[in-house]
Amino acid sequence: MKNIELLEQNLGYQFKDKNLLIQALTHKSCKKSYNNERLEFLGDAVLDLIVGEYLFHKFGKDAEGDLSKLRAALVNEKSFAKIADSLNLGDFIFMSASEENNGGRQKPSILSDALEAIIGSIHLESSFECARNIALKLIENNFPKIDAKNLIKDYKTRLQEITQGTIGQTPEYETLRAFGPDHLKQFEIALKLEGKEIARAIAKSKKEAQQMAAKIALEKLENLS
Known part of the structure; x- marks a missing residue:
């Protein structure tokens, strides 16, 4: 398990409450009294709003249907797992030995959920604006060409x-x-x-x-x- 301070450096954000970050990184397989599911639930909603607002302003002339397709192309397990990989997030997740032996550190679902939990925890500890700035930086770094042609694969x-x-x-x-x-x-x-x-x-x-x-x-x- 790597030092979580390296993850904070990758994120560009230092947690005031380290326990909150630990919770965001704790998979349910650990069987502890806490895990990241609640933070993942919150982060999912926060990211949906962040991306929706971002696309609303970026594509001022696009119809609602096109914006919905663009958001769906960004707000999904595959896209979030790609962002998580760029942070080496799998190296920092707390999980059971059996889950790790089963390839848990590379599973898109686990990586995506952990990323959502982290964004949710930043929103909870700091602000929506802070979570937005970090999320958009990660999105733009991993998806430099955000347009319908490059993102929407129907x-x-x-x-x-x-x-x-x-x-x-x-x-x-x-x-x-x-x-x-x-x-x-x-x-x-x-x-x-x-x-x-x-x-x-x-x-x-x-x-x-x-x-x-x-x-x-x-x-x-x-x-x-």
Whole structure:
């Protein structure tokens, strides 16, 4: 486990309450009386507002639908895990030995949740403005070209265009299950073509899981061609 002061240097923020940072870095597998789930819940809402406000001002002429797509492209597990990787966040997370042996330090879900918890804790300890400044710096460093062309990858539309053009069929998306507590709900989606399952994915929303499943299906089609 690395010294958490290195993480503070990477963030550009020094915590007044080190226990708050430790809580933000504590995965539930530790089985302690505290973990980062509540801070992750708060950070998720804070980041959603930060990115929404940022895009509102940056793209003053874009319609609501385009702004929603841009926000969804930034506020998701994959994007947050990428930012977490840039901070080497996995090296600082407290987790059980079994979770670590299971590759926990590289799991996108754990990295993303820890990042959200950290932003939530900065907001809680300091201010929304401070959390915003740090979050936007991290976002801009990891996504230097923030525009629709570079961020919005509508895999569902691309897949539908291909399948309609080749077999005259539209993909079907079936929700297999929804699980987890309300603030950490996960959805498992199966993508079917002509009644056969082609791919499946799990994400925090049905839309994100559908996009992930469509991406997997596209990759499979590309490998066949």
